[in-house]
Amino acid sequence: MPTKEEVGRRVRMARFHRNLTLKDVANRSGMSATHISEIERGKTSPTIGALQRIASALDERPAHFVEERDTPLAILTRKEDRAKVFVCDQDGEVVNLEQVNSEPPWATLRIFRSVGKPGDRVERPPEPGETVILILRGMVKISVGDEQTFVLREGDTAQFQLVNGSEFETVGEEPSELLGIGALPIRQEW
Numbered sequence: 001m002p003t004k005e006e007v008g009r010r011v012r013m014a015r016f017h018r019n020l021t022l023k024d025v026a027n028r029s030g031m032s033a034t035h036i037s038e039i040e041r042g043k044t045s046p047t048i049g050a051l052q053r054i055a056s057a058l059d060e061r062p063a064h065f066v067e068e069r070d071t072p073l074a075i076l077t078r079k080e081d082r083a084k085v086f087v088c089d090q091d092g093e094v095v096n097l098e099q100v101n102s103e104p105p106w107a108t109l110r111i112f113r114s115v116g117k118p119g120d121r122v123e124r125p126p127e128p129g130e131t132v133i134l135i136l137r138g139m140v141k142i143s144v145g146d147e148q149t150f151v152l153r154e155g156d157t158a159q160f161q162l163v164n165g166s167e168f169e170t171v172g173e174e175p176s177e178l179l180g181i182g183a184l185p186i187r188q189e190w
Helices: 004-017 022-029 033-040 048-057
Strands: 083-088 094-099 109-116 121-124 130-137 139-144 148-153 157-161 166-171 176-183
Touching (some): 004 033, 033 048, 130 139, 148 157
Antiparallel strands (some): 094 109, 121 166, 130 157, 139 148, 139 166
16 A cells, blocks of 8 residues: 555646646545645545545546556667657647657656658647757757747757747758657656
């Protein structure tokens, strides 16, 4: 059985993954935000009823928060095993994107490789976390929220928070290739 601290961490990560505030979960569960905060911080253990209400508010199985898990300490991902991720550009065309690493339950880093044709543009919604973008070839215009825009060329990097959303556009006459390394909250959907 996980500790109350681990149960709280799982609740918090499920909430972050769904971009919900404590108040959102409180409204959905009929519980107080203060009590949910105490659970998340490992200050108190939830009752079975409270855990069921929180799980329902987070659209998650109650067992997810208390089940034992055996996870490896390291994961190897072979090139041929990389996951393809389906993201559409502004015209609804699928963008060539692959996840370079695997996602063990404890992972907070995700590495993506993307190849774009001139004019390809992809918008990313706001989410918690940050990313570093390294341009391997070509030129990419990156807009972070409505506040900053950069044009990056081969070898350039940009690091930014993801909370305001972002947009990537391949500019110039040549295709672009970039590597994105994101530090995101632990996913709790397995």
